[in-house]
Amino acid sequence: MLTLTGARAIVVDEGTQTTGDLHVVDGLVSATPAPDADRLDVDGCVITPGLVNAHHHLLQTAFRTLPGTRGVPMTTWLPTMASAYADAGLDGELSTVAAAAGLAEAVLDGVTTVADHHLTWPSDSDRCLEIALGTTQAAQRLGVRLVFVRGTARDDPEAAAISASQIAAVVAQSDMLQLAVGPAGVHSDAPETFRLLGEVAARFGLRRRTQANEQVDVAIALERYGRRPLDLLEEWGWLAPDVTLAHLCGVTDDEIARVATSGATATHAPGCDLPMGWGIAPVAALRDAGVAVGLGTSGGGSNDAGHLLADARLAMQVAPLVGRPLAAREVLAMATSGSAAGLGRSDLGHLRTGAAGDLCVWDVSGVADAGVADPVAGLLWASPGRRPRHVVVAGRVVVRDYVLQTADEATIVADLRRRVGR
Ligand SMILES: [Zn+2]
Numbered sequence: 001m002l003t004l005t006g007a008r009a010i011v012v013d014e015g016t017q018t019t020g021d022l023h024v025v026d027g028l029v030s031a032t033p034a035p036d037a038d039r040l041d042v043d044g045c046v047i048t049p050g051l052v053n054a055h056h057h058l059l060q061t062a063f064r065t066l067p068g069t070r071g072v073p074m075t076t077w078l079p080t081m082a083s084a085y086a087d088a089g090l091d092g093e094l095s096t097v098a099a100a101a102g103l104a105e106a107v108l109d110g111v112t113t114v115a116d117h118h119l120t121w122p123s124d125s126d127r128c129l130e131i132a133l134g135t136t137q138a139a140q141r142l143g144v145r146l147v148f149v150r151g152t153a154r155d156d157p158e159a160a161a162i163s164a165s166q167i168a169a170v171v172a173q174s175d176m177l178q179l180a181v182g183p184a185g186v187h188s189d190a191p192e193t194f195r196l197l198g199e200v201a202a203r204f205g206l207r208r209r210t211q212a213n214e215q216v217d218v219a220i221a222l223e224r225y226g227r228r229p230l231d232l233l234e235e236w237g238w239l240a241p242d243v244t245l246a247h248l249c250g251v252t253d254d255e256i257a258r259v260a261t262s263g264a265t266a267t268h269a270p271g272c273d274l275p276m277g278w279g280i281a282p283v284a285a286l287r288d289a290g291v292a293v294g295l296g297t298s299g300g301g302s303n304d305a306g307h308l309l310a311d312a313r314l315a316m317q318v319a320p321l322v323g324r325p326l327a328a329r330e331v332l333a334m335a336t337s338g339s340a341a342g343l344g345r346s347d348l349g350h351l352r353t354g355a356a357g358d359l360c361v362w363d364v365s366g367v368a369d370a371g372v373a374d375p376v377a378g379l380l381w382a383s384p385g386r387r388p389r390h391v392v393v394a395g396r397v398v399v400r401d402y403v404l405q406t407a408d409e410a411t412i413v414a415d416l417r418r419r420v421g422r
Contacts, residue, residue, distance in 0.1 A: 001024070001033075001034035001036060001037035001395070002023070002039075002040060002357070002392065002397070003021060003022070003023050003024075003033045003038070003039050003040070004022045004023075004024075004040045004042045004047060004359075004361065005020075005021050005039055005040070005042065005043070006021070006041060006042055006043035006044070007019060007020060007022065007042050007043075007045055007046065007047045007361075008043075008044050008045060008046060008364070008375060009046045009047070009375055009376055010022055010046075010047045010351065011046070011047065011048040011049065011329075011332065011376055012350060012351045012352055013049075013333070013337060013350040013351070014329055014330070014332075014337065016352075017376065022351065022359070023037065024037075024357035024359075024392065024395040025037070025395070026395070027356065027357050027394040027395040027396075028355065028356060028357055029351050029353055029355045029356075030353065031353045040361070040390060040397070042389075042390070044363075044365050045361045045362055045363050045365075046362045046364055046375050046379060047351070047359055047360070047361055048110075048336070048351075048359065048360050048362065048376075048379070049337070049348070049349050049350050049351050049355070049358060049359055049360075050110065050112025050113065050336070050348075050358030050359055050360055050391065050392070050393065051109075051113075051308045051309065051312075051335050051336060051339075051360065052111070052112070052113040052115075052295075052336055052339035052340050052343070052345075053106055053111045053114045053115065053295070053296055053297055053306065053308045053339065054246075054267040054294035054295060054296040054338075055117060055246040055269050055294075055296025055298055056106070056114050056115060056116050056117065056296060056297055056298065056299060056306060057116070057119060057298060057299025057300070058095075058098055058099040058102035058114070058118070058299070059085070059090075059094070059098050059118060059119075059120055059299070060081070060299030060300035060301035060302075061098045061099070061101045061102035061105070061300040061306065061416075062088065062094065062097070062098040062101070062300070062416055062419070062420045062422070063081060063084050063085070063088075063300060063301050063420075064300040064301070064304045065304055066080065066081070066084055069081065069301060069302075071276075073215075073216070073277075074276070074278060075216055077276070077301070077302070078216075082120075088419075090120055090122055090131070091122075091127065091130065091131070092127070092130030092131055092134040093134070095118070095130075095131040095135050096134035096138050097412075097416045097419045097420075099116065099135040099138040099139070100138040100141070100142065100407070100412045100415065100416075101412050101415075101416045102114070102300065102306055103138055103139055103142050104142060104404055104407060104409060104412050105305075105307075106144065106306050107142060107143075107144050107393070107398055107404065108387060108391075108402070108409075109306065109307045109308060109309060109310075109387055110308070110309055110387065110391055111144075111306070111308050112144065112348075112358040112359075112360075112391065112392075112393045113144070113146070113147065113339075113343070113345075113348055113358070114145070114146055114147070115146075115149060115180070115209070115296070115343060116135060116146060116148055117149040117151050117182055117209060117211075118131065118132075118148065118150065118151050119152065119153040119184050120153065121152070121155055121160070121163065123156070125159065125162055125163040128163040128166070128167070129163070129166055129167060129170060132170075132171060133171070135148055136148055136171055136177055139176075139177065140176070140177070141406065141407060142398070142404075142406050142407055143393050143394075143396055143406045144393060144398070145175075145176050145177070145348075145358070145393060145394075146177055146178070147177075147178040147179070147180055147343055148167075148171070148178070148179055148180070149179075149180040149181065149182045149209050150163065150164040150167050150168075150180070150181050150182070150200075151181075151182045151183065151184060151209075152182075152183045152184060152188075152189050152193050152197065153183075153184040153188045154184075154188050155189075157189075157190060157192040157193040157196050158196065160193060160196070161193075161196035161197060164200045165200050165203070165204070167179065168200065168203075168204040168206065175347070176394065178207075178343065178345075179204070179206050180206050180207040180208065180209050180343075181197040181200055181207075181208055181209070182197070182209035182210050183197060183210050184210070184211055185210055185211040185212055185214075185229065186212070186217060186220070186221050186225075186229045186232045186233065187216055187217040187219075187220035187229075191232075191236050194210075194236045194238055195237075198236075198237060201242070207242050207342075207343060207344055208238065208240075208242055208244075209244045209246065209342075210233070210243065210245060210246070211246045211247050212229045212233060212245045212246070212247060213229050213245075213247060213248050213249050213251055213255075213281075214247045214249050214250075214273065214278045214279055215249065215250065215278050216278075217247075218250055228255070230255045230258065233245075234258065234262070239258065240262060240263065241262070241264065241265075242344070243262075243265070244264065244266065244267055244294070244342035244343075245259065245264055245266050246266075246267040246298070247267070247268075247269055247272075247273060247278070247279070247298075248266050248267075248281045248286065249273055249279025249280055250279045253285070256285055256289045259286070259289070259291050260286075260289040260290045260291050265293070265294065265341055265342035266281070266292070266293045266294070266342070267294045267295065267296045267339070267342060268281045268283050268293055268294070268295050268296070268315055268334065269281075269296045269298040269303075269311070270311055270314045270315045270318055271303040271305065271307075271310065271314055272298030272299070272302040272303045273298075274314065275302070275303075276302050278302075280318055280322045281293075282322045282323050283319060283322070283323070283326065284319055284322070284324045284325075284326055285322075285323050287326075287330070287334075292338055292341035292342060293338050294334055294335070294338040294339030294340070294342045295308060295311060295312055295315060295331070295334045295335040295339055296308075296311075296339070297311055307385065308335055312331045312332065312334070312335045312380055313331075313380050313384060315331050315334070316328060316331045316380055316381070327377075328374075328376065328379070328380040329377070331380060332376070332380065333349075336348075336349035336350065337349035337350050356394060357392060357393075358392065358393050358394065359391075359392045360388035360390070360391050360392075361389050361390040361391075361392075362379055362386065362388050362389065363389040364378060364379070366383075368382055368383035369382055369383060387402060389401060389402060
């Protein structure tokens with residue numbers, strides 16, 4: 001039970017803002033306080049819903065700024081990353097320490113839900129299960145919501161489907177932990193993989209996720225099939241309301257209309273696609289067509305940071321070059337309710353009564369916010385690299401006064417350094 005008192009502004013959802021007190025009872029936003037609630041004084045602060053990172057590759061947290069991965073085409077980047085994974089030796093321990101670091105970074109930056117699209121797997125299914133369990137247990141220890149995506153990247157289709165089924169049978173899902181499936185894209189995975197993972201999703205009631213229309217995806221689809229990626233996904237049954245498409249750079253007006261009609265959702269990842277030169281999704285056009293667009297960082301191999309608010313700022317800054325400017329509140333909505341829509345989670349990404357008690361408290365009293373007329377717009381426009389003072393997940397304070405409460409940050413760093421030597 002938690003009552004936050006004295007907020008200067010509370011962003012309830014994209015269209016609603018209030019002020020004053022906010023109550024969380026039994027992990028949910030409540031209209032009335034619990035009599036025995038802990039009080040958190042947030043005088044002069046701004047409260048927003050917890051941010052939802054709709055597209056991360058947590059394993060890559062252990063492989064940031066690797067030589068040979070900056071400023072190169074994706075056809076060079078992919079094998080460079082693959083050989084780094086092979087050198088490090090992929091196992092449950094590596095995915096656990098990488099996930100712990102990535103998730104701790106995320107929550108310290110205000111992210112309360114992370115979708116981890118895990119793409120790198122050994123061939124034997126028991127070791128795959130170790131990786132899934134290591135990642136999901138790291139999230140449980142840290143108190144962060146996780147959507148673990150059993151992805152594929154050139155995996156054997158049958159083996160991937162067996163592993164995905166095994167993970168879905170063993171990992172207990174809850175409102176804190178959700179599973180999904182997701183081939184890396186038509187550039188890497190065969191129609192058989194999409195079909196078999198789609199069957200696993202249908203059997204276990206999982207969401208489906210994939211990546212589409214980064215430059216290499218378009219080029220390989222044309223070369224291999226003589227088609228565009230979205231034509232293939234449509235034919236393979238992967239343009240549907242339960243599917244989220246990450247990246248979506250270089251889509252035509254006709255493709256935007258087809259995505260909208262299909263009910264599929266999208267994830268923008270400018271912090272990956274811009275610096276790597278892989279394209280820029282026409283986000284405003286997607287939103288204006290009625291597509292729910294979320295925001296993701298993608299992984300540390302291309303982004304190097306898992307700071308979703310920084311990428312929200314970047315999304316806003318680059319938007320005028322690919323359509324029209326986006327307002328701060330639109331981009332904040334992408335990073336919250338837009339991402340949640342793609343996860344099928346109507347309880348996340350807003351603070352209406354009954355919503356999950358996931359929120360960030362932003363202190364806007366420092367010099368970086370001095371002179372700011374609109375403190376909500378200022379969250380994105382002012383103070384690049386801003387972190388929240390407090391972060392609450394399901395009513396539990398997991399970051400207090402900028403300090404992680406659920407684990408020791410130095411230990412997480414030391415564990416990762418010991419395992420990968422960086
Ligand atoms: Zn990605």
